[in-house]
Amino acid sequence: MSRQRFYLFLWICVFVVAGAFRLPFLSLRPMHTDEAVHAFKFAELLEKGQYQYDPEEYHGPTLYYFTLPVAWLGGYHSLSALNESCLRLVPVIWGFLTLIIFIVYAQRINPRAMFLAALFYAISSIIVYYNRYYIHETLVSAMVWSTITFAYLYTKEKKILYAVLSGISLGILISTKETWMIYLCAIVMSVLILPEWRRIFFANIIDVAMFILTPALVIAGLFYTSFFTNPQGITDLVQSFHSYFSRGIGTSIHIQPWYYYLKMLFYFNVQGAPVWSEGFVVILAVVGIILLINKKISSDPDHFLVGFIAVFTLLIVLIFSLLPYKIPWNMLGWMPGIVFLAGWSADYLLTHSKNTYIFYLFSLILGLGILHQTWQCWQLNYRYEYSPANPYVYAHPGKDIELIKDRIRRIAEVQGIDTRVDVVFKNHDYWPLPWYLRSFKNVGWWDDLDPENPLAPIILLSVDQEENLLRKIYNLTPLADRQLYLTLFDREIELRPGLEMCGYIRFDIWQKFNPPNRVDEKLP
């Protein structure tokens, strides 16, 4: 087998492994609040053809626009027809596109290093986890790295096409999430820090403005104006700087210490569950940076690229760690940099220890490390996919959502989707219930129990509203109109960790509903 065929075979293996971890059972994990909110935002675009950028919430438009072709191809034309697999397939596709970047590098620089980096990417628990999550992060990550990759290709081959593709990637990045400002700052700072990049940048500044910045602004303009239907989108984009800057440094429920991300990557343990760590890959990346600082690989022709990726990755980790506002999926933006550096340093150590006992020792450690990462990836994505013991599970609905789904399905079966359902949670904190009730036509979403409104036959509410509901059923309702209500669940259940909820069902529906565990009950 020729060397080229051998690498072709290895790359096919990497893509098969990446697919095997990303594609199966996309609906396995319950919908997170953010996923459900994005699904509703997308449904407005799908059903009415309308999208309007909101500078305060929900981030940029690209996630929704890129979901459209997937939904159309799948034959989904309404919110009620949509499912988790259709939505989550979008980030999965973008995760695959990020993987292609390593092939681009492999063709031009070290193929073994890039194969190892791609393998680390394919089996990384955190990357796989958020590649299967209907949020903007995978798209952000893909666009950050394609902006850098095409810019690198432009510096090497001087083809205008690469500069334009880098600009288009930057435009999509700007249109995806407001954190684009942080990534762009880190890219510019890295260029200015590294002398060779700085020289090329200033020598080609007109080309950068014409072929990178101009396409970027055109693409961003298209998306933010909803393809010229909402000119306000441009001013809203400017306004979003203030909103997100205040959030990033201000008070928030997502404020964490500076070491939050690093701690999560190195060590995470909840009693009764295994210890999780991405330390193997992170340590390899750190070794790569140390080698780079010691100029061990400065003579390498691709020191130019590795140096840039090392500086950019360090800067982006530093900036996100210093910002008080932290959410675990932000790590996805820099994980490709970490696996790139890990692949690079693993290759360096293999090459420079050849024909010594260290080579065999390191090969063994590398093999064991890959096996561990593979096992961990399977565990965290298919066994602990919504467990609080999983470091990447963040305010996620747990196993009780299965019980809620089951009850909702049975109500739809026995009473139909026209049944009125009232959902009462303080501060509208009822997500992701709207997703699970999306096929019901008559659902009221309340912040508080309205004493004027007649009671719905099905009521789902947070436990702090239960006392008000019982008062309404038994005290405020006139005796002649009073109806008997029963609890919908046999126990208190959690919509999310720390958010307990309960449900009530009118007796006449309950008789039709008749859950089996109640039928079998023997009365004294």
Added chain:
Amino acid sequence: MMKNNRPGILILAIFLLFAVSGLAQQSNTANQSNLDTIKIKLPKPVFIGTPQNMQVPNLEKPLGKPRPPFLAPAGTKNVALKKTVHSSDEMPIIGDLTLITDGDKEANEGSFVELGPFKQQVTIDLGSRHEIYAIVVWHYHNQPRVYFDVVVQVSDDKDFIKDVKTVFNNDHDNSSGLGAGKDMNYVETAEGKLIDTKGVQGRYVRLYSKGNTNNDLNHYTEVEVYGKPVK
């Protein structure tokens, strides 16, 4: 003139009475016929941001309403106000220990003291022996947080070696080494956490904590001790 018009006015009044009662009847019938057709405009779901990640075992349910009034003997007052506070961290990261008993329990910066990471304690010297009915503690209520391993003790010994009475302990796995407690974890609110101390007697009140759901640091905005001097 007026006398001649009386029959006419009477007829008009009777006619008006019938007309009004007829209309009322009609309206009543209409109301009755609409009884089953009340249309309620249901609100659409309102989008929210990413919720807080709160994965704390043994967490107390939210009360959902103001705390009921706490009853104590007449003359009971906050005996910790302006009293001396000592701590395992005498050099706090933010603020100073006097903030714990200065009477200011606002959530603002400048109202709380930030102690170092992991297990830390503050000890309030009440100056003399007191009968204590309640202790109210505000760690940090600017955001919903849970402080871990909250242990509250009362003693006459300033070193808390002998005659230590534990009035609250939610360290369920004894990870702080003060004994396992059965009290529940709770979310910080502006109301503070009220601990019913049932008239326990002592001069010193010590409060332990060991980080919180957001970081490993420990904070105190205010501690109030409600009691009366022992005569």
